[in-house]
Amino acid sequence: MTAENYAFIRLLVQAFDDLGLGEVEFLPGSVTRDGLHRFFRILAVHRGSFDGLLSRMDEEGVGGIFVRPCLQVPGGNIRDRAKKLYFQTLILIKRYFEGEKSASLVKIKAVAAYLADLLRRSEETLIGLTVIKNYDDYTYNHCLNVAILSLGLALRLGMSKKLLVSLGTGALVHDIGKVRIPAEIINKPGILTEDEWKVVKRHPVEGLAFLLRRWGISRETARMFPAVLEHHLGMSFSGYPEFMRRKAPGFLARIIHIADFYDAVTTPRVYNKSPFSPVEAMEFLMDHSGDRFDPVLVKAFVQMMGLYPVGTVVRLSTGEWAMVVEKPSEAVPLDRPVVAVVADDRGVPLRPRRLDLSEEPVEVVGVSDQSPWEIGLDPTRVTLTLSE
Ligand SMILES: [Fe+2]
Known part of the structure; x- marks a missing residue:
């Protein structure tokens, strides 16, 4: 790094930190010299949210440059x-x-x-x-x-x-x-x-x-x-x-x-x-x-x-009823999804409980041919109220 570009690099690092910027992509052939100037001018003066940065770029007609927010949100x-x-x-x-x-x-x-x-x-x-x-x-x-x-x-x-x-x-x-x-x-x-x-x-x-x-x-x-x-x-x-x-x-x-x-x-x-x-x-x-x-x-x-698409209602080896909420990740066998247990073995509704079948000695033993709604289950509510 030279002394001349130190200030510029600092500006960029500062902008990335302040605006929650994670990535900037320049599309070859779509970025003009003028567009670049406008983009860096916005980065130098914009002091707001990432959303505000997008609006400014839009207002000033900056084309061919994609910015993406930082995915590393602390604590999330x-x-x-x-x-x-x-x-x-x-x-x-x-x-x-x-x-x-x-x-x-x-x-x-x-x-x-x-x-x-x-x-x-x-x-x-x-x-x-x-x-x-x-x-x-x-x-x-x-x-x-x-x-x-x-x-x-x-x-x-x-x-x-x-x-x-x-x-x-x-x-x-x-x-x-x-x-x-x-x-x-x-x-x-x-x-x-x-x-x-x-x-x-x-x-x-x-x-x-x-x-x-x-x-x-x-x-x-x-x-x-x-x-x-x-x-x-x-x-x-x-x-x-x-x-x-x-x-x-x-x-x-x-x-x-x-x-x-x-x-x-x-x-x-x-x-x-x-x-x-x-x-x-x-x-x-x-x-x-x-x-x-x-x-x-x-x-x-x-x-x-996958084998059990999300939203599928399944019977577990414990006799309980569950809804598939996450397919297994790459390293996990296909028949071991993450489920939300929603009813006991007699069909009595339970508060949805998250159960990762790759970590438990519980298996899927049957698949219902009914959609969640047909058995009175709202998948949105199940997903959003799921306790770990
Ligand atoms: Fe359509």
């Missing part, structure tokens, strides 16, 4: 950090869908990158959080769960960082077009009429139009927009929208299609109070592998979700 384990990120992201998605200017593309991209980082460190923790559903504000949780499942799948396929960010960003907003669908159609308890169904089927196109207006065309958005437009298309073209020419969905759309299907059918809706159990959803995916869903991706998805 990865489960706490993942939960915090989950709920912060929900707020961000809600704000974005409601048209708040503060919820910008820069922030959504940063969250997508942060989710990918956490997934890389602890896939089981993040995937465990996808059992969190919200019956009333379905769309926000759905978009976030789809982003987690899509990114998890993409990481297993070794996708590049650049594509991961495009995929995660696209997944986080993939249903933005639903804001244009009247609430009475979205929340209709019965079967939709043909006209109402036509309105619903327009949401990928409406979503694309919205994002085009908001974010414009760039190399980054051009990668993610097809994923938003084609996330219901399916391999057999049986989905929507209908194109003039038969066109296979892009790779990112095929990933989102699987994650979207899985999360949607395992979540109760106003028109369907008895969703698929995780095992039923996996069976459907496998049954339609090759026609509706990309077979290679289905295979990777099945491997990712």
Whole structure:
């Protein structure tokens, strides 16, 4: 280090400490000299939160530079950090869908990158959080769960960082077009009429139009927009929208299609109070592998979700009933997930208790074909009230 750059390095270290900055990434070919100047000027003068830094970068049009928060929050384990990120992201998605200017593309991209980082460190923790559903504000949780499942799948396929960010960003907003669908159609308890169904089927196109207006065309958005437009298309073209020419969905759309299907059918809706159990959803995916869903991706998805996907209701060798809350980590046998014990051997409900089957002489002896809701269990409540 020379005397001239000492002050600069000090400024950077200070900024990393003060703002909770963990990583800065410069995308080759996307950063201009002017953009770099603006970025370092902001770092030198900004004295606020990490969130504020993102807003400043957005206001000043700094492009091609990704910043990510530091993951080493003192005193917090990865489960706490993942939960915090989950709920912060929900707020961000809600704000974005409601048209708040503060919820910008820069922030959504940063969250997508942060989710990918956490997934890389602890896939089981993040995937465990996808059992969190919200019956009333379905769309926000759905978009976030789809982003987690899509990114998890993409990481297993070794996708590049650049594509991961495009995929995660696209997944986080993939249903933005639903804001244009009247609430009475979205929340209709019965079967939709043909006209109402036509309105619903327009949401990928409406979503694309919205994002085009908001974010414009760039190399980054051009990668993610097809994923938003084609996330219901399916391999057999049986989905929507209908194109003039038969066109296979892009790779990112095929990933989102699987994650979207899985999360949607395992979540109760106003028109369907008895969703698929995780095992039923996996069976459907496998049954339609090759026609509706990309077979290679289905295979990777099945491997990712594991033998007992999170949310599966199981019987233990103690006779107790439990719900799977975390798949086993890499080093642990496939049949030893982390569960929440929810009822005793007579089916009497218990306060959910966390039990890591890799550490206990207890085994899974049976799998229920019912979803948690069908037996009066709310997976969100179980996950959030779990005692160690
Ligand atoms: Fe959708």
